[in-house]
Amino acid sequence: MNNVDKVMASAADAVADIPEGASLAVGGFGLCGIPTVLVGALLAQGADGLRVVSNNCGVDGQGLGILLAAGRIARVTGSYVGENKEFARQYLAGELEVELTPQGTLAERLRAGGAGIPAFYTPAGVGTQVADGGLPWRYGPDGSVSVASPPKETREFRGRTYLLEEAVTTDFSLVRAARGDRHGNLVFHRSAANFNPLAAMAGRITIAEVEKLVEPGTIDPDAVHLPGIYVDRVLGPVPADDKGIEKRTVRTREERH
Template sequence: MGLDKVVGSAAEAVADVHNGASLAVGGFGLVGIPWFLIEALREQGADDLTVVSNNCGVDGAGLGLLLDDHRISRVIASYIGENKEFGRQYLTGELTLELTPQGTLAERMRAGGSGIGAFYTPTGVGTMVSDGGLPYRYHPDGTIAEASEPKEVREFHGRQMVLEESIVTDVALVRATRIDRAGNAQFNASTRNFNVPAAMAGRITIVEAEEVVEVGEIAAADVHLPGIFVQRIVALTPEQAARKDIEKRTTRGERPTEPTTDTKEA
């Protein structure tokens, strides 16, 4: 792989994602999600996908687009969130959902990218996370079709901890604020969220970036994701980079006019 990892388009970047592929997808809700890679994948047509992401966007946006098309068969996520279609498909047995504590999910992806097979954590000990019985899939009549198995629990430093396997996926889709042509990436504020661990988890990691710069223009101390984890880069246009929808918009009413005092002399 040369130093210049920029490809011609989002469509080109996802062209080889196959049916049944597993994907790690960055973002949190709609913050920092790879909008255009998801849309390109929707157009590309890959089906029966396993998605690892904090959640699945919202109805009609982000990963919600793939859910709408019934292109996702399994999800590993920390919550269902604002997506009603996600919840409906889970409860009716149309997809399998492995709910995972949020910090554990991030660490499972980070560990996968670091070559760690599994790790112990106190999170989830004494719950269905460790004891088993967490519903993965339902029958249409609401009965449980598949549930989690008990996990190994051991004591370390006087605390009970549960064994969690790391996650490695076929592909990762993420969005960066700045990236150089070798793949060294920066993320702005909360967009850093799940993008870094998702990028680490992918065997092939594709980054859509708001700004692409030359190698050396990003100081080493400012790199959040080293280029070794990135295989393909999609440079967004200024119009695409400006797209940053939000899940809920809350506005404040017009402030009441402050009382004024007439200071003019008589």
């Protein structure tokens, strides 16, 4: 691979150097836009003690949920426990450290990290334990709080109180895109453009799996959602039919009419 062509030979090669205890920003929302191939390769690779930053931690048996079930995640910074029963069990049992943060704040912390902004002020969380501290990050075996969130610095602007949130940067980022070229320019499909661009920006080494791999110059520059300067490795093409459905709802024939 030369310094322009970022395509990796395999998923195993793409994640081979992720070490024990690494921090990871992972794109996706629920099961939408998650880098399933890279997560599966990381499971096979064996790194543990991982510190994950993602909106949620997958669901039982899918997405980041497979790393969680294998006991490979030590800490999660996210917004939503969701439908993942194992996530809730590990958290309440004191096996997992969890930093819950407002969803918009998490998005901006990732974006700020990628933009080189160390911290920012936001009104989200003012007047709650997010600002005052005391949110349980880790429980003890007896159910007591062994690690709690610290209080955050606050400041008034134009008569309104804001709290200081620190940006997030990670050792690696794992993201998924609908299309990408060999230089790492990415296009996301609709709602898959949720946390993926932001997670990609925050990683020191960003690995993108793409459903359709195209040659440089194929993607209209105006259509690029994330420029290749943020992407270090590209894996593709990956299967486009591996997307799970978090909650399946159906209607009866009478209801459809």
